[in-house]
Structures are given as C-alpha cells and as structure tokens.
Amino acid sequence: MSCSTHTIYQPRIAVLEEIRQEIQDVKTFYWHFEDPQDQKEFRNFMPGQFAMVSVFGSGEIALSLPPSPTEERFFFTSRRVGKVTAAMHALQPGDRLGVRGPYGNGFPMKDYYGRNLIIVAGGIGLIPLRSVIIYALHNRGQYSKIQIFYGSRTPKELMYTQTLKEWMEDPGFECHLSVDKTDDTWKDNVGVVGTLFKKPGVVMPVDNTTVFVCGPPIMFRFVLADLKKMNFQDKDIVSTLERYVKCGVGKCGHCCIGMAYVCTDGPVFTLEQIHRLGEVI
Ligand SMILES: Cc1cc2nc3c(=O)[nH]c(=O)nc-3n(C[C@H](O)[C@H](O)[C@H](O)COP(=O)(O)OP(=O)(O)OC[C@H]3O[C@@H](n4cnc5c(N)ncnc54)[C@H](O)[C@@H]3O)c2cc1C
Numbered sequence: 001m002s003c004s005t006h007t008i009y010q011p012r013i014a015v016l017e018e019i020r021q022e023i024q025d026v027k028t029f030y031w032h033f034e035d036p037q038d039q040k041e042f043r044n045f046m047p048g049q050f051a052m053v054s055v056f057g058s059g060e061i062a063l064s065l066p067p068s069p070t071e072e073r074f075f076f077t078s079r080r081v082g083k084v085t086a087a088m089h090a091l092q093p094g095d096r097l098g099v100r101g102p103y104g105n106g107f108p109m110k111d112y113y114g115r116n117l118i119i120v121a122g123g124i125g126l127i128p129l130r131s132v133i134i135y136a137l138h139n140r141g142q143y144s145k146i147q148i149f150y151g152s153r154t155p156k157e158l159m160y161t162q163t164l165k166e167w168m169e170d171p172g173f174e175c176h177l178s179v180d181k182t183d184d185t186w187k188d189n190v191g192v193v194g195t196l197f198k199k200p201g202v203v204m205p206v207d208n209t210t211v212f213v214c215g216p217p218i219m220f221r222f223v224l225a226d227l228k229k230m231n232f233q234d235k236d237i238v239s240t241l242e243r244y245v246k247c248g249v250g251k252c253g254h255c256c257i258g259m260a261y262v263c264t265d266g267p268v269f270t271l272e273q274i275h276r277l278g279e280v281i
C-alpha cells in the first residue's frame with residue numbers, strides 16, 4: 001500500500017534490521033520501511049527532525065532522526081527510561097515498528113551555508129546533532145570551519161564510538177572529546193565539555209558562526225555561560241527542546257510552550273526564541 005492512502009495518525013510499517021547496544025541503557029535500531037515507496041518518501045527529512053514511533057502493544061514515542069538524509073540507512077537511538085522505551089529495547093531484528101513523520105522544523109542547514117559550525121554535545125545530546133554533523137561533512141564545501149566538542153561522564157558513555165573515531169582522524173574539521181571522569185583507557189581531555197574551549201590550539205570564531213548545543217540541562221547552562229563570555233549572540237545559538245509529544249502534528253496541544261508547539265514550531269529553536277517563549281534555562 002502506498003503512503004498516499006495513510007492518514008496523519010496512521011504509522012507506516014518498518015522492519016528492524018539490526019540492533020546495537022550503544023552504551024548502557026541506550027540502543028541503536030536500524031530499520032527500513034516494508035513499502036519501498038514509504039522508504040523513498042521518508043528520505044526527504046532534515047537534520048533535527050523527529051518521528052513518532054509505535055511499539056505495538058505499548059505505545060507511541062517521539063524519537064529524533066540521528067542519520068543524515070545523505071546516508072543510506074535509517075536508524076533511531078533510544079534510551080530506556082520507561083514503559084515504551086523498555087518495550088522497544090526488548091525487540092529483536094525482524095520485529096516491526098510503526099513510524100510516522102518526519103515531523104518538526106529541523107535545522108535549516110541551507111541557511112547556514114558559508115558559515116562556521118560549532119557543535120557542542122553532551123551525552124545522548126549527540127543523537128540529534130549526529131545528523132547535523134554528517135550532513136555538514138557530506139556537504140563540506142558549503143560550510144567554513146567545522147568544530148565538534150563532545151563530552152560524556154565517562155569513556156564508556158561516549159556514543160557512536162566508531163563514528164567518533166572516524167571524525168577524530170578526518171583532517172577536514174576538528175573533533176574534540178572530553179570525559180568528566182577518566183579510566184585507564186582514556187588518554188584525552190578530562191573535564192566538562194567547556195574545558196575543551198580552552199584547549200591549546202582551539203580557536204572558536206565568533207563572527208559568522210552558528211553554535212549547536214544539545215545535552216543535559218546542567219551541561220547546557222555551563223556551555224551557555226562559556227559562550228556568553230566569548231560574545232556569541234543568542235540568535236546564533238541553536239538547540240532542540242523536548243516536551244511530551246503526543247500527536248506530533250500540532251493537533252493535541254500537549255507539547256505547548258508559551259505560544260509555540262514543540263512538535264511543529266520546533267523542536268529546533270534559537271536561544272533568542274527560547275528566551276522569548278519564557279523558557280528558563
Ligand atoms: C522531539 C523529541 C525527540 C526525542 N528524541 C529522542 C531520541 O532520539 N532518543 C531518546 O532516547 N529519546 C528521545 N526523546 C525522548 C523520548 O520521546 C522519551 O524518552 C519517551 O517518550 C519515553 O517514553 P517511555 O514510555 O519509555 O517513558 P515514560 O514512562 O513516559 O517516562 C519515563 C521517564 O522519562 C521521562 N520522560 C519521558 N518523556 C520525556 C520527554 N519527552 N522529555 C523529558 N523527559 C521525559 C518521564 O518524566 C519519566 O521520568 C525525544 C523526545 C522528543 C519530544
């Protein structure tokens with residue numbers, strides 16, 4: 001059946017191909033649509049968009065799209081926190097999911113052409129930003145300097161380790177890693193992610209730069225304080241907001257913040273917009 005017959009609330013059927021344990025309580029689920037037409041149509045998503053994912057018999061949740069649309073395979077990365085994510089983590093290759101989307105505004109990657117991109121992520125905050133990074137690398141000529149700063153609590157909690165290794169070895173951009181607490185395996189920076197900004201040799205351009213920040217609230221606050229000291233402007237800092245998303249399509253009002261719906265006006269907002277919505281960060 002082609003997706004043109006679907007209503008906005010009707011998921012399309014996806015089949016799980018492979019499941020990888022990313023870090024403790026976090027798994028990556030590779031999947032494809034059963035219907036090749038659905039597979040083709042979904043490919044038009046933008047970094048920062050999300051999907052509504054049905055785990056049959058348990059419920060439906062919002063999950064970001066960590067792949068770039070320029071990549072071949074579709075996948076979600078989900079942290080087990082409650083009922084639906086626990087059921088998702090119990091699935092096996094060959095099992096089916098329902099997928100609606102892509103939804104949300106996404107990062108306007110074409111608006112950033114010619115600009116420097118600074119990506120700052122903490123922990124699983126790398127999930128939505130992975131898509132931004134891969135998209136920028138696959139369109140490398142469109143952007144100026146690209147810098148990635150990624151931190152986790154321990155080396156064992158770094159996400160997408162194979163991809164990180166490739167980024168570290170790529171001469172076309174900078175990738176800096178840090179952990180809060182070290183172990184015997186770790187030879188790199190130790191400290192919160194903002195300590196990387198002061199690493200010898202790191203020069204962060206302020207003019208003509210967009211800074212992407214995603215991570216836990218405490219990391220977000222510290223990073224914003226550092227960026228403010230360096231004179232980055234609120235309009236040049238972008239992030240994603242998370243709220244309980246139910247319908248995903250601007251109908252139910254569950255995700256409302258002030259005058260905005262996270263599911264349709266977001267989840268991507270500039271810091272300037274976040275302040276205007278009255279969000280306290
Ligand atoms: C746009 C968007 C994109 C998202 N992308 C991802 C992703 O890529 N990977 C991922 O692991 N998670 C993501 N989430 C969060 C994910 O939707 C929730 O973790 C999921 O709905 C939890 O469902 P559950 O039934 O397992 O947990 P529940 O039983 O509903 O909740 C368990 C615990 O998690 C907390 N929680 C649940 N949902 C949220 C939420 N939206 N924000 C903050 N706390 C919450 C609850 O307060 C509770 O303490 C995203 C959320 C949004 C809105």
Ligand code: FES
Pocket residue numbers: 244245246247248249250251252253254255256261262263264
């Ligand atoms: S989740 Fe229903 S309006 Fe946003």
